[in-house]
Amino acid sequence: MNHQMAVEGMKSAWDPSRYFATQRGRKVMRTVNAFKVTILCGFITILVLRGTMQAGSGLPDSSKFIDEDAERFQGLTRTSRMLKEAEDETPVDSALVGKFVEEEKWDPSKPYTLGPKISNWDEQRRVWNERNPMQNVTRNGKPKILLVSGSQPGPCGNPMGDFYHLKYLKNRIDYARLHGMEFFYNVATFQKEMNSFWAKLPLLRNLMLNHPETEWIWWMDSDAIFTDMTFEVDLERYVGKNIVIHGFNDLLFEQHKWLGLNTGSFLLRNCQWSLDLLDAWAPYGPSGEVRMNAGKMLTAKLVDRPAFEADDQSALVYLMLFGDPQWRGKLFLEWAFYLHGYWKFVVYNYENVMAKHKPGFGDDRWPFVTHFVGCKPCQYAVTGEVQECFKQMERAFNFADNQVLGKYGYAHRSLATWKTVKVREDTNDPLGLYKAHKNPQDTPTLKSEDLSAQFLKQKEAAGLEKVLPKTTS
Numbered sequence: 001m002n003h004q005m006a007v008e009g010m011k012s013a014w015d016p017s018r019y020f021a022t023q024r025g026r027k028v029m030r031t032v033n034a035f036k037v038t039i040l041c042g043f044i045t046i047l048v049l050r051g052t053m054q055a056g057s058g059l060p061d062s063s064k065f066i067d068e069d070a071e072r073f074q075g076l077t078r079t080s081r082m083l084k085e086a087e088d089e090t091p092v093d094s095a096l097v098g099k100f101v102e103e104e105k106w107d108p109s110k111p112y113t114l115g116p117k118i119s120n121w122d123e124q125r126r127v128w129n130e131r132n133p134m135q136n137v138t139r140n141g142k143p144k145i146l147l148v149s150g151s152q153p154g155p156c157g158n159p160m161g162d163f164y165h166l167k168y169l170k171n172r173i174d175y176a177r178l179h180g181m182e183f184f185y186n187v188a189t190f191q192k193e194m195n196s197f198w199a200k201l202p203l204l205r206n207l208m209l210n211h212p213e214t215e216w217i218w219w220m221d222s223d224a225i226f227t228d229m230t231f232e233v234d235l236e237r238y239v240g241k242n243i244v245i246h247g248f249n250d251l252l253f254e255q256h257k258w259l260g261l262n263t264g265s266f267l268l269r270n271c272q273w274s275l276d277l278l279d280a281w282a283p284y285g286p287s288g289e290v291r292m293n294a295g296k297m298l299t300a301k302l303v304d305r306p307a308f309e310a311d312d313q314s315a316l317v318y319l320m321l322f323g324d325p326q327w328r329g330k331l332f333l334e335w336a337f338y339l340h341g342y343w344k345f346v347v348y349n350y351e352n353v354m355a356k357h358k359p360g361f362g363d364d365r366w367p368f369v370t371h372f373v374g375c376k377p378c379q380y381a382v383t384g385e386v387q388e389c390f391k392q393m394e395r396a397f398n399f400a401d402n403q404v405l406g407k408y409g410y411a412h413r414s415l416a417t418w419k420t421v422k423v424r425e426d427t428n429d430p431l432g433l434y435k436a437h438k439n440p441q442d443t444p445t446l447k448s449e450d451l452s453a454q455f456l457k458q459k460e461a462a463g464l465e466k467v468l469p470k471t472t473s
């Protein structure tokens with residue numbers, strides 16, 4: 001039975017127009033309509049009452065700053081804010097009340113902390129892994145990597161933002177599946193003070209402590225996408241290092257550029273050093289005055305940094321340059337491939353890349369990650385810049401998705417469209433067991449000779465990044 005026939009079949013089995021033609025059906029319909037009107041009236045009443053109560057309360061609005069902040073950085077519209085408030089006022093599940101733990105209130109006269117100080121994590125992890133043998137290795141006997149990403153708890157100011165969050169989430173699921181990695185996607189707030197780009201810090205700590213079996217946590221911003229589905233990071237390169245970030249030695253350590261590294265995609269080893277780093281990193285982040293003042297200090301200290309509140313990337317650059325030498329001692333600045341690739345330098349090249357190369361390089365020949373730094377897909381106001389971002393985010397997704405769909409015999413008509421075409425004939429020998437044919441997935445691997453040439457090219461590209469203030473993460 002083809003699709004059309006199936007639909008026809010369903011229609012004849014239960015035809016609503018026939019049902020409503022009956023006496024009983026019309027009565028039901030009238031009741032439903034009356035009910036709809038009642039609900040609508042109720043909703044309007046609640047809105048009016050709420051508005052009056054807020055206007056009349058006369059209390060200083062302590063949440064104003066946080067709300068403005070959220071709007072600016074997460075692009076929440078008034079509607080979504082209302083949804084959020086409605087959600088906050090939902091009565092607490094009575095079954096949970098007994099389990100509530102009083103949230104630790106931060107006293108701003110004391111340094112901010114992410115949680116109780118832990119000083120023997122390496123030992124705790126070792127003991128746990130000895131008691132739970134083989135939990136810390138993948139099926140291939142390799143150390144485990146947990147891929148982590150997340151987006152805001154509430155709806156985007158622009159539904160297109162949520163549309164791309166979904167597509168980019170699919171991309172991560174595909175990459176994790178193809179490479180045997182575990183994946184965690186977060187949409188919850190773990191610490192109120194650590195919102196917007198700082199939300200990753202409490203999350204990373206929590207994941208490390210609750211996944212002692214995982215050796216690496218790989219953070220990826222919600223606006224970054226894997227564009228080389230074949231390329232795999234070679235962990236052997238990072239023996240003795242605890243954080244792996246895309247960046248350049250001279251831009252960072254000689255020129256003190258705030259864009260000397262990029263925290264959009266990085267690997268953090270699950271160890272004591274990393275917990276200590278998070279502890280040293282977090283005090284720049286609490287929203288409000290602390291973050292504002294830290295921002296002023298970072299703008300003064302780092303080259304080319306625009307004036308705005310402290311962001312996680314600048315604070316990390318600062319720690320690497322001026323903090324305890326133990327931080328830079330365990331830093332691996334990765335420039336051999338695009339662990340982060342600034343979108344404006346890679347997206348316009350995709351067709352060229354497809355004409356000349358195959359996936360598996362991760363560098364200029366086939367960029368590993370494309371990161372939409374500076375795009376604001378959640379923002380309510382759709383400017384020309386945002387339009388261009390959406391256009392290129394779609395292209396990046398389709399560029400990556402072609403590498404996934406190929407296995408199933410499909411491809412996007414062009415990078416610009418989500419429409420697909422069939423690129424392979426169906427056969428009665430889908431596994432190719434009876435007919436000899438060559439392996440189409442003949443992919444190259446990254447060779448160390450290739451690295452130095454790529455280094456120069458990428459560095460040139462990164463030099464241009466200074467023109468672009470990073471405002472989202």
Ligand SMILES: *[C@@H]1O[C@H](CO)[C@@H](O)[C@H](O)[C@H]1NC(C)=O
Binds near residue numbers: 129137
């Ligand atoms: C797993 O844990 C055991 C016990 O601590 C350790 O000997 C081994 O090296 C660990 N393996 C990996 C891949 O981390």
